[in-house]
Amino acid sequence: MASIIEVKNLSYTYDGDAQIVKDAIHDISFSIEKGEIVGIIGHTGSGKSTLIQHLNGLLKPASGEVLLNGKNIWDDPKNIKDIRFKVGLVFQYPEYQLFEETVFADIAFGPKNMGLTGDELKNRVESICDTVGIKREYFDKSPFDLSGGEKRRVAIAGVMAMKPEVLILDEPIAGLDPKGRHEVSAMVKNYREKFGATVIIVSHNMEDMASLADKLIVLSGGKLVMYDTAYNVFSKGDMLSEIGLSVPVVTKVLKLINEKNNDIRTDIFTLKDAVEYLCALSAGGKNA
Amino acid sequence: MLKDITFGQYYESNSIVHRLDPRTKILVLILDIVFLFLTKSIYSLIVPAVQTVLILIISKVPAKMFLRNIKTILPIIIFTSIINLFYGNSGTVLLTVWYFTITTSGILRAVYMGSRIILLILLSSVLTYTTTPNDITDAIESLLSFMRIFRLQNAVHMLAMMMTIALRFIPTLVEETEKIMNAQKARGADLENGRLIERIKALIPILIPLLISSVRRAYELAEAMECRCYNGGVGRVRMKRLKYSWADLWAAFINIMFCGGIIAINTLI
Amino acid sequence: MDNLIEIKNVSFSFDAEGEKRDIIKNLNLNIERSSFTVILGHNGSGKSTLAKLMNGLYKPTNADGSVLVDGIDTKDETSEIEIRRKVGMVFQNPDNQLVASIVEDDVAFGPENLGLTPEKSRERVDEALKAVGMYEFRKSTPHHLSGGQKQRIAIAGIIAMRPECLILDEPTAMLDPKGRAEVMSIITRFNRENGMTIVLITHFMEEAELADRVVLLSDGEIISDGTPKEIFSDIKTLKSTGLDVPQTTELLYQLKKNGIDIDTDAISVKETAARISAALHLEES
Known part of the structure; x- marks a missing residue:
């Protein structure tokens, strides 16, 4: 398989005041295959936001390079805008970037910057909204009259409307209630299925990561400490807690039971698997 | 960077100038600027020049910090000096280009005007380098x-x-x-x-x-x-009170002496 | 019983584009002195409005509704300051609560407004900063601190007024897990050690575990009220109100749905593990 994104020896430090703790990154290398869902985990200040801003060319590497489909994105600095259409970045609390008078116009902002006009623009916005479940009756509403969860979805649709091959989301469900979380997760899933996009998600929520991500990038102090399948990363619980991260909560429960009963498996990371395993255990005794 | 505006240009150190009451610093700055403009010629400018250099030295702020400030407004200094170059109407004519003549008095005048702006910038920089914006705010409220x-x-x-x-x-x-x-x-x-x-x-x-x-x-x-019980500042008592010390009195006294020096030279020459 | 806050028949509504919207509907609630109450509700359940009614920031919009703080009616304009001092309030976004650009100046804001002498203010500022573990940062600027640290400064700013009750409106919603844990441990300590009355408003069920009492709010009405265990055992109701159910409780609930005889009233990892061990008879080996 061909890597869609490849990061080679990437380093970046912010200049200025030393007393402000900034999340610099040091010598990071990894590659992401087309169509994968990759999670980035790390505590605040570990370099997560610095890293993702390099992937769409908002920041220019101090050293090292970022390749998109095998080409250095900074080969032609004049075309960096095109990179941003190919690698869509949804920031934390994206609803704070809404500015247009109508939902339609706001979602159309990105495609318009790509040069789409008239029917082409209209079709683009409509097709994205159909994919992610934003109803036509919302089109003429002011984005500022929507509820928090709806605003978030409109803002995310605004990035998806550029049809990026790689979609990066920074804490996309932070601050939402269960309904809002469910809707945002569903829209990301639908987008990915329809366009075969690669998805990168930054999150603090290990439970979501366990059920969503194929692979995890673990950052600590600006360095890449692990890059592996979610299964392998969460199997190294001790290493995670050393850098201030944790395993999913169901794993913690199983580990605690395991302390008294060594037969209990501790390599289960999602709620669904845990329920299945414990039900089987209950039905078939400890040998299940 | 704009982000660090809360610290303004504050340069952390523990000099006598830093420790002075911010109100003293503001009042003395006003006094010094007024007298800077009362100087009549380049000769009486020698007094505030000496005064400024002394203040800079005891403020313990590195010279390059002050140079940086001067550099940013260098165009204004040069512009003012050049304009004044042609204002001299006495002394030896050195050069005549088209309508403009440059005389020795013109050169003196250009140097005088330029130096006056430089001194003005240096004195104001001392205030911003040695006083946090918070202290300046408190001082303004108090004054x-x-x-x-x-x-x-x-x-x-x-x-x-x-x-x-x-x-x-x-x-x-x-x-x-x-x-x-x-x-x-x-x-x-x-x-x-x-x-x-x-x-x-x-x-x-x-x-x-x-x-x-x-x-x-x-x-x-x-x-x-x-x-937090705010109701427009009625009955509000500040925790931090500005307090004058002997150093403030001395600072004021010394600066007044220098200003006296300017008057003296103005009348003598 | 000694009630610090009494809410009687309170309604709160406002006109939105000519349409009357009821946020709080004829609500009754008493907050006992030195208790730790959690008010759980989804976004838009009216929980923030309820919080603001408790310290007189909002007043009941119905004539017969009243909120009494230590016996004083919040509709009494002359007691406004006294009520605010007694019932301190911390909000969601720490950035928008801090007034001054130096930590200790900010914490002093409340005491200064109360007209305390500079010496008294200084004493309270130092005490409050030590209580939230931010004393060493007293000369820093809030802008250089983390979200959790800023929220601790905001709490210190309220504590410095020595309130009897602390109302916190989603204080952890914008914080990372570390900041969230710091803030929660401070709140719990204030209640346990100093007997401070705490009203915590949140949509995180995990945070309700430490409370004496949980009040479940939905669409401006109280739909259940009891100890954390009582409330959490009724997961159906919790879910129907659109609340966040933690994965521990969810796990127990799913197991029960699959026919396993298990109690679903646990939230902590430890208790969840104990429930599962007991239900699956895993202890004996």
Whole structure:
């Protein structure tokens, strides 16, 4: 398989005041295959936001390079805008970037910057909204009259409307209630299925990561400490807690039971698997 | 960077100048500037020049910090000097180009004007390098407290409160602006290229979210202030009180002596 | 019983584009002195409005509704300051609560407004900063601190007024897990050690575990009220109100749905593990 994104020896430090703790990154290398869902985990200040801003060319590497489909994105600095259409970045609390008078116009902002006009623009916005479940009756509403969860979805649709091959989301469900979380997760899933996009998600929520991500990038102090399948990363619980991260909560429960009963498996990371395993255990005794 | 405006140009050190009461520093600065403008010629400028250099030395702020400030307004200094170069109407004519003549008195005048601006900048820099914006705000509030006799204490309090809140929120808003700019750039907004009209139009996606968030912040801050028993400053007693010390008296006295020196030279020459 | 806050028949509504919207509907609630109450509700359940009614920031919009704080009616304009001092309030966004650009100046804001002498203010500022573990940062500027640290400063700013009750409106919603844990441990300590009355408003069920009492709010009405165990055992109701159910409780609930005889009233990892061990008879080996 061909890597869609490849990061080679990437380093970046912010200049200025030393007393402000900034999340610099040091010598990071990894590659992401087309169509994968990759999670980035790390505590605040570990370099997560610095890293993702390099992937769409908002920041220019101090050293090292970022390749998109095998080409250095900074080969032609004049075309960096095109990179941003190919690698869509949804920031934390994206609803704070809404500015247009109508939902339609706001979602159309990105495609318009790509040069789409008239029917082409209209079709683009409509097709994205159909994919992610934003109803036509919302089109003429002011984005500022929507509820928090709806605003978030409109803002995310605004990035998806550029049809990026790689979609990066920074804490996309932070601050939402269960309904809002469910809707945002569903829209990301639908987008990915329809366009075969690669998805990168930054999150603090290990439970979501366990059920969503194929692979995890673990950052600590600006360095890449692990890059592996979610299964392998969460199997190294001790290493995670050393850098201030944790395993999913169901794993913690199983580990605690395991302390008294060594037969209990501790390599289960999602709620669904845990329920299945414990039900089987209950039905078939400890040998299940 | 704009982000660090809360510290302004403050340079941390523990010199005598740093420890002076900020009110003393502001009053002395005003006094020194007034007398700087009362100098009649380059000769009487020698006194404030010596005075300024002495202040700079005891402030313990590195010379390159002051040079940086002068560098930023160098164009203004050069412009003023050149204009004044042609204003000399006495002394030996050195050069005549077309309508303009340069005389020895013109040169003296150019040097005098240029040096005066340099001294002005240096003196003001001492204040900003040795005093935090917070202290300056407190000092202004305290110095203006005489307005009470005009029943304007409310206006003074509001002014001080506004300055305090501005200092607190400028870095937050700068950070927010950066965030919004990045978010719109990620949607392909072009903020660097295009003609003036296009560039102004490109600001709309940044200004509107910023305005909305500022209004929201203002509203929330007002509620939070109410919850902390704020009611427009009535009966409010500040925890930190500015206090004059002997050093302030000495600083004022020495500066007054220098100003006297300027008057003396003005009358002698 | 000694009630610090009494809410009687309170309604709160406002006109939105000519349409009357009821946020709080004829609500009755008493908050006992030195208790730790959590008010759980989804976004838009009216929980923030309820919080603001408790310290007089909002007043009941119905004539016969009243909120009494230590016996004083919040509709009494002359007691406004006294009520605000007694019932301190911390909000969601730490950035929008801090007034001054130096930590200790900010914490002093409340005491200064109360007209305390500079010496007294200084004493309270130092005490409050030590109580939230931010004393060493007293000369810093809030802008250089983390979200959790800023929220601790905001709490210190309220504590410095020595309130009897602390109302916190989603204080952890914008914080990372570390900041969230710091803030929660401070709140719990204030209640346990100093007997401070705490009203915590949140949509995180995990945070309700430490409370004496949980009040479940939905669409402006109280739909259940009891100890954390009582409330959490009824997961159906919790879910129907659109609340966040933690994965521990969800796990127990799913097991029960699959026919396993198990109690679903646990939230902590430890208790969840104990429930599962007991239900699956895993202890004996």
